[in-house]
Amino acid sequence: MSARLGSVPTRRAGSRRFSPATRRNLRNGLLFISPWIIGLLLFTAYPIIMTFYYSFTDYDGVRFPPHWLGLENYVTLFTNDPQFWPAVANTLWWAALSVPLGIAFGVALALLLNLRVRGIGIYRTLIYMPTMVPAVGSSLLFLWLFNPGGGPIDGILGALGLGQPGWFTDPDWSKPGLLLLSLWGLGGGMIIYLAGLKDIPVELYEAASIDGAGKLRGLIHITLPLLTPTIFFNLVLGTIGAFSFFSQALVVSTAPTGLGGGGGDVANGSFGLTATPGGPLNSTLFYSVYLYFQIFGNFQFGYASAMSWLLTIVVVALSAAIFASARKWVYYGGLR
Amino acid sequence: MVASDNPGAARQAEIAVPATRPRGRAAVRRRWQAIGWHALLIGVSVPFVFPFFWLLTGTFKPSGDLLVVPPVWIPSHWTLSNVYSLFHYGDVNIPFYAENTLYICAFNVVASVASCSLIAYGFARINFPGRNILFGIVIATLILPNWATLVPTYMVFKWLGWLGSFKPLTFPALFGDAFTIFLLRQFMLTIPHELSEAAYIDGASEFGIYRRIILPLVKPALGVAALFVFINNYNDFFGPLIYLSDSGKYTLALGAFQFIKSRGVPDIGAIVAFTTLVTLPLIVLFFFTQRMLVQGITLTGIKG
Numbered sequence: 001m002s003a004r005l006g007s008v009p010t011r012r013a014g015s016r017r018f019s020p021a022t023r024r025n026l027r028n029g030l031l032f033i034s035p036w037i038i039g040l041l042l043f044t045a046y047p048i049i050m051t052f053y054y055s056f057t058d059y060d061g062v063r064f065p066p067h068w069l070g071l072e073n074y075v076t077l078f079t080n081d082p083q084f085w086p087a088v089a090n091t092l093w094w095a096a097l098s099v100p101l102g103i104a105f106g107v108a109l110a111l112l113l114n115l116r117v118r119g120i121g122i123y124r125t126l127i128y129m130p131t132m133v134p135a136v137g138s139s140l141l142f143l144w145l146f147n148p149g150g151g152p153i154d155g156i157l158g159a160l161g162l163g164q165p166g167w168f169t170d171p172d173w174s175k176p177g178l179l180l181l182s183l184w185g186l187g188g189g190m191i192i193y194l195a196g197l198k199d200i201p202v203e204l205y206e207a208a209s210i211d212g213a214g215k216l217r218g219l220i221h222i223t224l225p226l227l228t229p230t231i232f233f234n235l236v237l238g239t240i241g242a243f244s245f246f247s248q249a250l251v252v253s254t255a256p257t258g259l260g261g262g263g264g265d266v267a268n269g270s271f272g273l274t275a276t277p278g279g280p281l282n283s284t285l286f287y288s289v290y291l292y293f294q295i296f297g298n299f300q301f302g303y304a305s306a307m308s309w310l311l312t313i314v315v316v317a318l319s320a321a322i323f324a325s326a327r328k329w330v331y332y333g334g335l336r
Numbered sequence: 337m338v339a340s341d342n343p344g345a346a347r348q349a350e351i352a353v354p355a356t357r358p359r360g361r362a363a364v365r366r367r368w369q370a371i372g373w374h375a376l377l378i379g380v381s382v383p384f385v386f387p388f389f390w391l392l393t394g395t396f397k398p399s400g401d402l403l404v405v406p407p408v409w410i411p412s413h414w415t416l417s418n419v420y421s422l423f424h425y426g427d428v429n430i431p432f433y434a435e436n437t438l439y440i441c442a443f444n445v446v447a448s449v450a451s452c453s454l455i456a457y458g459f460a461r462i463n464f465p466g467r468n469i470l471f472g473i474v475i476a477t478l479i480l481p482n483w484a485t486l487v488p489t490y491m492v493f494k495w496l497g498w499l500g501s502f503k504p505l506t507f508p509a510l511f512g513d514a515f516t517i518f519l520l521r522q523f524m525l526t527i528p529h530e531l532s533e534a535a536y537i538d539g540a541s542e543f544g545i546y547r548r549i550i551l552p553l554v555k556p557a558l559g560v561a562a563l564f565v566f567i568n569n570y571n572d573f574f575g576p577l578i579y580l581s582d583s584g585k586y587t588l589a590l591g592a593f594q595f596i597k598s599r600g601v602p603d604i605g606a607i608v609a610f611t612t613l614v615t616l617p618l619i620v621l622f623f624f625t626q627r628m629l630v631q632g633i634t635l636t637g638i639k640g
Contacts, residue, residue, distance in 0.1 A: 018465065025464040028542040032458030033470065035451045039511025044477055047485035047492075054487060061491060112380060115373055123377045125626065127384045132622045134571040136589040137615040140596065140607060141387055144394070150403035152390055158406070184384065188633075195634040236479075244481045247573045251593060259602050291483055296578060301487050308483040319479050 048312075054305035061301045073306035084307075086282045087290040093175060094286060095242035098182050102238055103231055106186050110193035111223070124194070128187035139251035142181045143168060147260030168252045168261050171283035178284065181248055189234055196230035197223070225331040232330045236322050243315050246288040253277045253284040287311060388619075395419065395612045399605030418605035422613070425595075425606065430613065432584060433591040440505050440587065441569045447509035448516050448565045449558055455512045456520035457546045461532060471521075477514045482574070490578065504579040505572070509565075516561050522635050523557035524550060560632035563625055570618060588614050 018026065030037070055073055059066035077084050113124050130138065146153050146167035154164040165173040204222050213221070254277045255261025262279035277293055278285025291311070294304040394402060398415050401408040423430060458464075459471050493504040527550060535545045551558070576590040586594065592610045596602060622629070 022465065025462050026466075029458045029462040029464030029467060032462060032542070032546070033455045035510065036455040036474070036512045036517065037470075039508065040473065040477070043489060043508055043511065044480070044485060047488035048480075050488035050491075051484060051486075059487075061494070109380070112377065115377075117370060117373050117377070119374075120377075123381055126381045129388065129619065129622065130384055132567070132618045133615050134573070134589050134618065136573050136592050137611050138387075140592060140611040141391055141615075144403075144604070144608065144611075145387055145390060147403060150405050150407055152386075152407045152409075155405070155407035184387065187384070191630060191633050195630075240479055240481065244483065250577075251573075251596075255596050256602055259596060259604070259607070261596075288483065295487060295490075301491075305487050308481075308486065311481055312484040315481050316479065 051305045051308050051312075054302050055309045056306075057302040059302035059305070060299050066302060069302065073303050074310075076303070077306060077310070083278075083282060083285060083290055087278070087285050087287045090175065090278075090283070090285055091243060091245070091287040094178075094245055095239060098179055098245075099235065099238040099242050101179070101183065102186060102189055103234055105183060106189035106234070107193050107224075107227065107231065109186060109190040110197055111219075113190065113194060114197045124191075128191055131185045131188040133185075135247035136251055138181060138184065139248045140255075142177065142184075142248075143252055143255050143260045146177050146180075149258075149260070151260060168255070168284075169257050169263070169280060171281040174252070174262060174280060174283045178248055178252065181252075189238075192234060193227060193230055196227050200226045228330045229332065232322070232326055236319055239318055239322065240315055243311060243318075244288050245286050246292065249284045249286050249289050250277055250292065253279050253289065391608070391612055391615065394608045399603075402604045402608060418609040419613075421603060422606040422609040427583060428591065428595060428606075429584070430588075430591075433586050433588045436502070436585055437570060437587040437589075440502055440572075441566050443502075443506045444509040444569045445562045445565045447506065448513060449562050451510055451512040452516040452520050452561060453551065453554070453558060454546070455517050456524055457550060459517065460521040460524035461527075461529075461545070461550060462542065474514050474517055478518075486578075493579065499579060500581050500585065502580075502585070505569075505575045516565060519561055519564070519632060519635065520554065520557055523554045527553055556628070556631075560628050560635075563621075563628055564632060567618065567621070 054066070056069055056071070057066035058069055109127060113120060113127065133141070145151050148154050148164060148166045148169060151167075154167075158164050167173045167177040200223065204226075205218050208218050208222060251261075253262035255263070257263035262277075262284060278289045287307070288311075291304055291307050294300045294307065393411060395418055396414045396416065397408065397411040397418075398413060399418060399421075401412055422428065459467060459474070489504075490499075493499055496503075498504050498507075531549055531553075532545050535549050540548065571589065572587075573589045573593065576587045577593070580586060580590060583591075583594065592607075592614050595610055596607055
């Protein structure tokens with residue numbers, strides 16, 4: 001990030017490795033960041049190692065030490081778990097659609113909201129506003145908007161003579177419904193792209209228009225290339241988020257069908273899950289939702305640890321792949 | 337538009353006095369263009385705004401208007417009965433939920449800002465060996481899914497006897513979080529190093545420089561960080577879901593979730609009121625802090 005401030009240890013002939021000033025900096029630096037170091041050991045390093053260990057055991061959160069199972073959890077996941085592959089498929093569907101659509105619409109919105117039109121700030125505010133709604137709030141709101149028994153969306157579709165899907169009560173429409181819910185929060189990405197657009201020097205467009213390039217060519221050859229670092233950043237974070245997609249899916253899939261939800265887990269209001277969330281028909285059983293169920297419904301901590309570990313590997317590998325691809329399509333020249 | 341039959345004169349006027357409104361055919365075209373853009377912008381905004389309209393009007397509709405075919409667009413009469421019914425469930429205690437939410441948010445705002453400003457200072461203002469590698473680890477932890485650490489973390493809190501209390505939701509804030517550290521570091525990097533050096537020559541200690549020089553200068557950034565921490569904790573659904581089991585300890589978000597699950601026949605009116613109640617505080621906060629929020633997002637490229 002700041003290579004020019006990078007540390008250059010000065011080596012003294014024959015004596016200690018660092019100069020007194022560097023040693024003082026080292027002591028002070030470590031002192032200042034010590035809360036983070038303790039947190040890293042306590043809440044990241046230790047848990048990751050333990051997750052790895054648990055993943056080879058039948059740990060249930062009670063008996064310790066648990067029985068060693070070797071690779072059994074992983075083998076079961078891949079070969080003998082009827083819900084694992086649907087969960088993987090749902091998650092891949094989600095990542096493959098929500099991330100590119102989010103980027104495409106986000107960039108398009110940012111371009112539109114970058115116009116110099118009077119009152120543009122009002123439009124920006126209105127489109128950003130949904131990102132402020134808490135996940136539970138937006139899920140409840142969309143359950144109601146998309147309720148097949150009296151929600152306004154199906155009302156409008158009906159008035160237009162179009163089909164009226166069952167949305168979150170229908171396995172074919174529950175994921176598209178969630179997709180619309182996530183696109184409603186597009187404003188968060190839009191603001192970031194907008195900031196990226198503002199960083200593009202006007203002179204570039206002026207030079208291009210003198211050379212006879214039109215608006216469209218300016219967009220393709222100036223705007224989009226210069227926006228790729230921002231898009232890259234959003235792609236990484238969006239992909240990570242998509243693989244951990246949880247809250248909205250849990251709310252809509254466990255809400256009663258009378259509310260337009262998936263109707264899972266309504267048998268009691270206590271904490272024990274009596275049915276798998278992710279309904280209807282596993283259509284919203286995303287990887288994280290299934291993981292949640294394995295931990296807090298089945299208390300299969302060992303099995304869930306194997307799932308967590310797999311997810312971590314996939315997310316880290318994907319991030320690495322995106323980073324590796326950056327050289328091919330992310331534009332870093334010119335600016336800085 | 338008198339000048340429309342004399343475009344040359346109009347153009348001349350435009351060149352001479354660019355500040356005044358341009359006249360002529362070009363101006364007419366521009367006006368139509370502006371109207372076209374506004375039409376497009378309004379059209380695009382509708383899907384983003386409509387849910388708010390529906391929620392707000394729904395809160396004041398009689399419950400008979402809420403889920404009927406065809407939908408009722410304008411309340412048949414305005415009433416507070418939904419809000420009233422929400423506050424009169426024996427097992428739902430909104431003031432408690434609000435208090436719990438505020439407690440968690442307040443604790444974490446103070447704890448996070450304190451810890452993260454120290455940590456960010458270390459990363460931004462002290463040039464120590466290994467700093468860049470360690471900061472790389474901070475960034476790497478942003479990539480790590482929550483699930484990678486969840487089970488053992490949960491078990492540690494269980495062994496400590498903290499399940500069901502707020503501690504699992506607040507204690508980790510004392511150790512900073514990657515996003516806030518990143519945010520504050522970005523701000524601190526923009527302060528010229530000469531300021532620290534001058535203070536150092538005057539005999540100030542590192543902590544003194546942090547307290548007296550840097551913190552006052554990054555006050556706006558501390559505000560942005562506090563705002564993000566508040567919003568994230570207010571929105572947090574997963575943490576309370578797994579750590580809080582006693583309904584007296586619910587937060588607003590968790591309370592709303594449990595409310596829809598815990599009833600055989602859902603009370604749609606109360607649910608709508610609850611949704612509004614959960615949503616409204618952040619919308620209000622947003623209108624007061626819009627500028628700060630956008631500043632933070634722009635600087636980090638992360639939306640909280």
